[in-house]
Amino acid sequence: MKSHFFSLLFYVLAMSVLCVLIAWGKPFQVVGMFVVSGMAVGSLYALGGIGLVVLYRATGVLNFASGAIGAFAVMLAWQLGQWGVPAVMTWLAAMPAAIALSLTYGRLIAPGLAWREPVVKAIATLGFALIILGMTAFIWDDDVRKFSLPSDKQAVMVMGLRVTVTRLIVILAAIILVIGIWLYLGKTRMGLQMRALANDRNLSALIGVRILKAETIAWAIAGVIAGFTGLMFGDLIRLEPVVITFLVIPSIAAAICGRLDNLVQVLLGGLTMGVIESLLTLQPTLKDIRPIAPFVIAALALLWMQRGKQLLFARDN
Amino acid sequence: MNISRSGIIGLGLAILLFAILPAVSGGQWSKIFTSTACFTLATAGITFMYSRLGLVSLGQVALMGIGGWVMLRMNHAFEFPFEINLAVAAAVTTVFGWILALPALRMRGLYLALITLMAAGGVEIILSTYRFPNGGDGFWGVTSSVSAPFRRPELAQSDTAYLRYVIAITTLGFLLIEAHRRLAPGRAWAMIRRSEAAAYSSGINVLYYKAWAFGLSGLLAGVAGGLLAGTLGLLDPSTFRASESIMLFALAVVGGARFWLGAVIAGVLYRVLPALFNDWGLNADLTLVIFGAALLHAITTAPDGLAGQIINLFRREVKSS
């Protein structure tokens, strides 16, 4: 526990130093603007990452399809909006779609693969992602679309900076989600069962954990998060199925920062990725290449995580 | 040295394609087939790593991008012939393959796949930001208009000749992998796949052989990327997005990672099928659905992929007749 805490502290310190270095000498107002904007984007990465990690912890599946599910959900919400359905209703209609897709995979396909290696399970979700993406792109032709939420137009002043309510929602959602899931997994009975499931599926069955129920709930939660993340991606980044589907990649980057396990670290990882990417706008030489920040950070995090590990009996566990 | 039945069929197919394919394909299709051969070569780099070593590489197309970039830069910066440029492109990409190997050497399974994915994401950003050289000045060599032309090999100036050239090199690539398989590297890789403990107990330097595999994979990707650059004389960053690397890996699994035929099927599915759909007036997005379903099918019920199923079909027919 102790070394884990120090690791976290080291990470936060290192990132803070980096941020200070990048933003050195620039006026506070400007820096603040970029930090806030970065936190919003970073929360998006973190949200995606949190959804991935929650599901991975419960089922051992890294869900490449979470982006595609989100893409379908937001396209559906957009479509309903086009047909005149009032804004909040479109959200509420899109979420069940996301949950349905998630559960379809989770109940029909995932159980058959439960005994396979994690990498194989992840690749299978890729297949599902392609199917959903193909259908989504097929139904909604290539076109420039915009998805907006009523909260886009409202803004709040934070430390003298103007933040749209949507961005605020994303940042708050990420934080609340982390706390909520931490409480759920730690304090509720079902949460305990999910943690047992993640630890050892077969053993859990033997001691009476209701695997199907726990897994269903895990996939449903993953669906909700994926749907919500998709809506936010569609609003804040771009409403394009292909783009949103593959935003799963920076989400994976955030998930990696959390070692596919610790949600607080995923949140911090995502936020720092967003902030650093945003702050790099202030550096003329690195400005153009700033979207690479999440990948560099994730790669460094992976290297740090795997240092000194020796894998020997990989198949003979 | 004995050639297996599969080897004879493979060489036979290569010779057949070499002879006939360029003759029957005109204009656009000749370029599509050339592109297909390039991606088949790159896929071979994916499949041997997956089937022999159990390593998942989600960054092969990104490595192709690096190869293609070097190829174009060499072409526009100096006056060397095609083959020299290709060799340099291959060498540089091999080094990148090794760089990729460094973090990956101690990882396995999912983490390895993820780091190759992060690398692919990184390369995507670099290529889309700095684009491909087209004769301009400076390190990145980009101008606003396509200025300098691309020099194809002396032997293969026309599209049909170039297609033949690419088929020949692709075949050599497969033979290179086969040579590895039959010699010490192939044996070492098989032991590493069984378990690293067993490998060490057989005197194998696991890190060295893993790095070798990444290097070979990088080499093949570099050559493939360089050859791809020669297809049109220019390259587009969107060809080398991280999503494309993922797609190619998915198709490698669909095709069947254990067989050379699998890599060929993957290349064909990746390039030819969408083109066919376009020709037939079908929405290319449907190919995604087909690929996704095929991938799920391959993972759940047909681990040897389409190639495995085709081979089984032949075996059964041979047995019954």
Add this chain to the structure above:
Amino acid sequence: MMVLENLTVKFGGVIALDNVSASFHSPVSGIIGPNGAGKTTTMNAISGFIRCTGRILYDDKDISGLSPQHRTRWGLRRSFQHEQIAEDLSVLDNLRVLQDHIPSSRKEQRFELAQALAITGLEQRAHKLAQTLNTYERRLIDMARCLMGKPKVIMLDEPGGGLTRTEAEHIGDLILKIPELTGATVLVIDHDVDLIRRICSETLVLDFGKRIALGETDKVLDDPKVKAAYLGIEELS
């Protein structure tokens, strides 16, 4: 002569091997003990797979500083609790793997291969894919691999695991031939006491990571401390 000096292995807070010292003089020695005693851990430490303190010496040469693959190249051989053969390779290739990393002439290599195949009776199946072989044949491949490349120390972890009585007996006969054939010192872990009694002249007994007896096999097996460890009885004295 194989010597372990103050070997200690810790996994976090758990002490898997507690200051174990032992010298093995016999050609074939056994390592026995109840489950979790630290037998496989000892072999893993000798193989170099896990970090340990203490020294490992063979004829006064300290191999503790060598990496796992260098210990193999030096002359350490090992079989594991589960057979470790590459299924995609033929029997021959499974053996050649070792030769790839130990320098010797082509002639020597061919001779070694032929000899190893002959002794284990695998000549007929030399070119078959290892995947097609049963458990017994796979264990024979593991054994054959241990015989090649001028071994100095051969460690066998439960060589009779998963075999029938006759098969286990045959493996036992094979093990007895090894020292004469290769000059190597053999260490055998097994739960089959009859096998140990038959093939090992001396035996080390471990319990909870500690050495509780080392000496002539018959004497060790009759030792009340050893019997107490196996039966879980507290020793009263």
